Amino acid sequence: xxxxxxxxxxxxxxxxxxxxxxxxxxxxxxxxxxxxxxxxxxxxxxxxxxxxxxxxxxxxxxxxxxxxxxxxxxxxxxxxxxxxxxxxxxxxxxxxxxxxxxxxxxxxxxxxxxxxxxxxxxxxxxxxxxxxxxxxxxxxxxxxxxxxxxxxxxx
Numbered sequence: 080x081x082x083x084x085x086x087x088x089x090x091x092x093x094x095x096x097x098x099x100x101x102x103x104x105x106x107x108x109x110x111x112x113x114x115x116x117x118x119x120x121x122x123x124x125x126x127x128x129x130x131x132x133x134x135x136x137x138x139x140x141x142x143x144x145x146x147x148x149x150x151x152x153x154x155x156x157x158x159x160x161x162x163x164x165x166x167x168x169x170x171x172x173x174x175x176x177x178x179x180x181x182x183x184x185x186x187x188x189x190x191x192x193x194x195x196x197x198x199x200x201x202x203x204x205x206x207x208x209x210x211x212x213x214x215x216x217x218x219x220x221x222x223x224x225x226x227x228x229x230x231x232x233x234x
Contacts, residue, residue: 108227119136119149134150145165147168174216180208182209
């Protein structure tokens with residue numbers, strides 16, 4: 080009986096440490112592009128833009144040194160937006176009305192000039208990503224989709 084209680088206590092402690100470890104929520108996958116595999120790591124900090132707090136993720140790829148930040152903004156009725164930003168590029172993936180796809184970052188959230196973003200944007204791939212799926216996706220699935228499809232947007 081003592082051994083059982085000890086084992087349960089150790090398992091509970093281990094589970095608690097695992098759950099409190101920020102790297103336990105790391106998302107990894109393959110982009111199937113020259114960027115290689117991706118890693119999404121939750122940031123401990125939130126970013127505040129126009130009095131809205133965004134949960135942030137750090138996005139890196141094995142095949143490039145460029146790093147991205149993903150700002151997640153929960154919306155109303157299950158809608159959500161994912162702004163993916165680096166020093167020289169920004170784009171937004173939106174989950175809205177049962178669809179998930181890409182769009183340009185809205186003016187009040189934009190940090191880069193639109194013409195600078197357009198120089199790096201593959202416009203044909205941008206148009207093809209306007210609707211990536213019409214199936215309901217979880218937040219983690221949306222993050223993974225954005226990480227997979229982002230490299231195709233960059234020239």
